[in-house]
Amino acid sequence: MHSTVISSAWIHHQADKFFFMLSLVLYKIINMNIKYEDLKKLFYDKLVKYGASAELAEESATLFADNTLDGVYSHGINRFPRVISYIKDGYIDLDAKPELVESFGAIERWDGKMGMGNTNAKFLMNRAMELAREHGIGAVAVKNTNHWMRGGSYGWQAADNGMIAICWTNTNAIMPPWGGKTPKIGNNPFVIAIPRENGEHVVVDTAMSQFAYGKLQTLRLQGKELPVDGGYDENGNITRDPGKIEKTRRILPMGFWKGSSLAIALDLVAALASGGNSTKEIAAKPAEIAVSQVFIAIDNERMNAKEFSEQLIDETLAFVESSEPIDGPVRYPGKGSLDYRRRQSENGIEVSDEIYQTILAF
């Protein structure tokens, strides 16, 4: 069965391995460390350069820097160049502020006026929290806003203020519905946050696709397979090969029919509550703009004594973490972000030199 003949396939394989190892070495070399304040200043300066007020630039830059600090590069530094290009193209209006369209009591409808997505979202989650302080539960639905970057930001924001939060956004049509081949639904990120006194909040931030396109690209460049099935290859077979899925653009919904159904429902509720666009209308735009979002806050501080809340969360998480581990600790949602935040706060934030230089050159 064995052969010692050195075939051309073998040589090819060795060359592949060499270039792969080289890419890993280069990856380490071309990465750099940057302090949080320096990264934030970079974002701030560029936003001001392209027309943002000092106030908007400060808030938006903080959100971009926080996302990067927490390891969510895809919606931190790595996304920043696209946001600048959206500003240049006129898709994002830096002068716009959200406007109240109609109040129904504990739920309000706002117009995002095509403003900056992350500062709009922060403002509107804040408004949902004000409504929750008054009514126990409060909600804001917004139309014509822009990409909020990392949905988890607004979960952490609410939890930092003692609030339970549920929020979601619709998106462009980037995923086929279950049973279909062509992309007709969004991945519609969905967030649930639960506050803890020590700031170690429980935060779920999950798109309705099993993997983001950014993740497929990262793993392909590293020569890795997906850990679980992620989409279809060109023959219609389900695969873990990220490159094949990138070609077909047929990513799988999380839980197959389940994530597909949830994405459809979340899109409809966001569009109906806000009176804004559903994924169908966003798909007809020249870019992923004018999306609809919902922010719901529940005033946990008013509803529960501190001791009850803390004990319930601590004991429930300890119970979850007591599951016999497969090959490492069982972690609760949000723990990964916290670990990144601690590590990078101490050691500096590791960013790609290439992206850093791209932003510097803007």
Next chain:
Amino acid sequence: MHSTVISSAWIHHQADKFFFMLSLVLYKIINMNIKYEDLKKLFYDKLVKYGASAELAEESATLFADNTLDGVYSHGINRFPRVISYIKDGYIDLDAKPELVESFGAIERWDGKMGMGNTNAKFLMNRAMELAREHGIGAVAVKNTNHWMRGGSYGWQAADNGMIAICWTNTNAIMPPWGGKTPKIGNNPFVIAIPRENGEHVVVDTAMSQFAYGKLQTLRLQGKELPVDGGYDENGNITRDPGKIEKTRRILPMGFWKGSSLAIALDLVAALASGGNSTKEIAAKPAEIAVSQVFIAIDNERMNAKEFSEQLIDETLAFVESSEPIDGPVRYPGKGSLDYRRRQSENGIEVSDEIYQTILAF
């Protein structure tokens, strides 16, 4: 490699095949058709026999019959025997009615008083809708209630009244968290409903596990594999063999880490908002009782003109369904239940004669 020797293993295999084919034949023979009204009367009579008031029996029997009509046997007729046994064991108190614990304005906290789960849930979704009529959005969190059977029931109920609804329940610890082997989280069914004028509502009703144990059992008895990965075998490998998963009790969360995270967060919010039990405490009970639930309603009729709402939903669903199909029509969530409802309303409801006889004998 081949052998024509008839081994005892081969004989055993043939016998297995024979009994399996026989079970399929018997399955068809022993199934029966029953009219909706007759099925409902069966449930009604038994509930009254075991102590329910005429009013409670009527409501609860209707919910059990509706679930069976819609094809959700697992929480219709197939579950009824267990509910009767819970009543006999004193786990369900047929005399209890939900009591208001505290109002915070648009959100209220109720105590289910260990009453009947499905009638409690119907009452509380109704209360959430009343709050939504007043405040635009309304919510009820309930502690110490019992299994609501099919979560979708309360989505259909809200949508029949022109409301958007989001509701969920926590459950016993029946699923390992992602990264763990032993069951420490619930499958915590989650429902989103969107109303349509013609009654063809969009209703997602999804547990956080990829498959229910009932589904594993059904497919095992039919000698079928799961359509996608559903859990782990005894060697810790992910498998589609339903029997192997039933043995290890290691079912997979939907979307792997995603469904696991969502289940943890939904459990915490239900327990905090209601002041009730989390999955940890339910797991310590002698049965799956005293669960916590959240019902959120949004008054779509007040927020949107009928024409806007209808057009937005119709166009969005048409867009979803326009995805090039893989091997059959792309369906929106809720369509499957509607199809069952129509077919069984016309032709009668197909039920297992064995379960029917079991209930008759109570």
